[in-house]
């Protein structure tokens with residue numbers, strides 16, 4: 001660890017921002033006060049509880065019973081989405097009122113329907129129930145018990161650690177609450193941290209912290225704050241899983257206790273109202289989907305966004321950008337997107353282009369788009385203080401900046417030097433900002449946006465951890481301390497609003513570093529400024545799995561590490577592994593040598609090419625899963641335990657991902673290994689076929705040691721699944737649009753397999769007008785059938801199916817026939833004995849109308 005730190009410091013010398021910040025521990029903040037001090041006990045004024053006619057909400061008062069406390073207002077509601085909501089605020093409002101982070105919720109939470117609950121009161125409790133859900137409210141000390149089908153699964157304030165400070169004079173307005181979860185063996189969630197999937201017990205350590213920070217080269221296996229803050233916690237067990245969503249935009253800390261069969265959490269936030277949602281489960285998929293009912297799902301991204309992205313801090317001229325693409329093409333390496341980091345601007349003035357190095361942005365854009373490539377350009381929230389800069393002029397004149405505590409426009413250092421910061425909380429600022437994307441060469445539909453440094457980063461503020469002082473002033477007079485974690489989220493709203501108003505309206509792509517609950521509705525994220533070490537490669541898997549459970553499936557890590565220099569082995573392994581996380585981008589720092597894959601020798605280049613081709617071959621799977629995510633909230637990537645909660649050994653498996661439920665990727669994430677340990681779930685009856693070993697079957701009976709070499713990327717298809725692929729190698733995803741599908745049909749012991757395929761134009765919003773095909777592919781009783789899943793949908797331009805690869809096929813197939821629109825033809829098939837695979841090649845079957853393919857076997861084996 002020591003050695004690594006020394007190396008990191010060396011690497012960062014070139015991009016030092018001046019004084020290194022000291023990241024705060026719990027003891028340096030309000031956290032210490034809440035963790036340590038005696039609490040005020042509250043009682044629920046049961047007599048005051050009543051159902052509000054208009055809203056169906058149960059409202060009443062909380063009375064302080066000891067110490068100095070103010071009277072509080074309690075609201076309890078049961079959403080029709082089968083989620084509990086508890087809200088606690090002061091009865092007497094301050095000015096401005098305590099901050100509510102409700103923009104994180106779908107339609108500000110206004111669209112949720114509160115169920116009309118039934119109420120039953122006894123002398124010391126009140127029961128509030130709806131369908132199978134019930135909360136029992138205890139008078140003193142205040143306590144809430146949550147039941148699902150009469151099973152107690154969670155208790156709020158079980159140890160009476162509730163805190164609600166109201167001393168505005170001294171900035172002591174923190175809140176705290178303890179929640180316990182029954183029958184749970186692991187805690188997951190609360191991104192973003194560079195830590196394991198299963199959260200650690202923090203009682204003797206630092207709690208997990210949420211305080212969005214620009215923390216390059218962050219510590220690994222740490223509870224320290226990173227770039228994003230999402231307050232959803234899952235308590236997961238063999239028998240039951242549930243969760244809680246703590247909605248607060250201020251600095252927050254979370255203490256976790258892993259008890260035997262119980263998870264205890266203590267939630268602490270520096271200010272704001274208390275907003276807690278209890279997710280009743282009863283499984284992890286249920287709880288994760290309940291969370292997306294609150295905060296929404298990601299809109300279907302364009303197809304190209306799932307291809308490979310090439311970035312660099314920075315490509316310095318527009319010719320260099322085009323040259324990179326040319327080199328990719330010359331080396332047959334597929335690529336979809338080129339990225340511009342800050343240096344394309346004139347003196348880091350966003351919405352300007354350097355007049356010499358990027359003198360003709362329209363030409364750059366057309367050079368890229370003529371080969372179907374896209375451009376992503378960075379736009380940060382800090383604005384150069386420069387009286388000749390139009391944006392600064394307008395923002396100054398219109399009072400669009402965040403103010404400092406004495407009321408002047410806040411000024412701090414960032415990339416352009418002295419900078420001010422747009423106050424994105426103000427709807428007028430967002431409106432102005434959104435319009436900037438309709439000009440300045442951002443109006444082209446093939447230009448997309450990267451919002452970075454939006455925690456926000458402010459250099460040379462070591463005491464403020466390189467961010468805005470907490471007493472800076474935002475819209476409506478809110479202090480920065482109240483809204484810190486949601487600031488970047490509002491920037492992405494402005495960006496997306498603008499991109500949606502462009503003349504050629506296509507699905508916008510936005511990447512953001514700062515993130516908050518609900519960010520999936522606006523942007524993708526990545527794990528920020530990592531380094532080229534094996535530890536960072538490895539931690540990227542649990543980091544993105546945790547984000548996926550917290551609604552943010554579109555996640556990846558900078559391939560090969562942002563800072564530092566990867567050795568050849570790490571470089572190749574990172575390309576192989578990165579292909580199995582949703583966002584796939586190579587990126588590197590300003591002070592490290594260029595490392596596009598074509599710069600490497602033949603062997604390495606070839607392995608990167610294979611990794612890229614694997615990625616492109618599986619784009620139909622990724623795209624189908626993103627469509628399903630938008631519809632259902634189901635994450636695109638999932639930890640093994642998501643589908644196999646009974647297997648306790650899988651609780652901590654975090655270096656493998658399930659892509660949907662049918663593909664398990666277990667890339668090699670360690671140096672110099674000859675054997676890779678892979679956990680395969682599902683029990684003895686479940687068979688997983690390693691596509692990396694020519695469909696060698698493995699049982700899902702736990703841990704296997706696989707012999708690997710530098711070419712190996714263990715990826716398994718589950719028996720009983722159908723995987724649609726596009727195997728024709730192409731330079732860019734758009735060129736695959738009309739390429740035919742190959743279906744990989746992996747039959748189970750009953751000779752059955754099933755899979756889904758979604759297809760549309762990959763770009764526009766016409767899928768919202770039913771211009772798509774979403775089909776179920778079923779192989780049963782020797783016949784493949786394609787069934788349209790959504791009535792009234794149609795996408796006639798869908799590419800046809802041309803090949804079948806049938807793994808574990810019926811014995812002695814003598815005849816293959818395709819029936820489509822009542823005409824039947826014979827198809828050729830070839831059986832490969834060594835791996836027990838039947839190939840049916842070179843036919844054309846259209847998705848749009850549905851078709852059948854029937855295998856006939858010899859009578860003796862039938």
Ligand SMILES: *[C@@H]1O[C@H](CO)[C@@H](O)[C@H](O)[C@H]1NC(C)=O
Nearest residue numbers: 404405406407408409410411
């Ligand atoms: C606020 O900014 C003004 C103008 O730059 C400066 O004079 C003043 O000292 C600043 N206040 C604080 C608290 O930094």
Ligand SMILES: *[C@@H]1O[C@H](CO)[C@@H](O)[C@H](O)[C@H]1NC(C)=O
Nearest residue numbers: 684698699700701702703704
């Ligand atoms: C799984 O099954 C294989 C094949 O039957 C067997 O060799 C192996 O020992 C089993 N592994 C475990 C962990 O039970």
Ligand SMILES: *[C@@H]1O[C@H](CO)[C@@H](O)[C@H](O)[C@H]1NC(C)=O
Nearest residue numbers: 802825827828841842843844
């Ligand atoms: C594939 O089928 C087409 C049309 O039936 C035929 O012209 C072509 O030769 C076939 N190709 C191969 C490789 O069998």
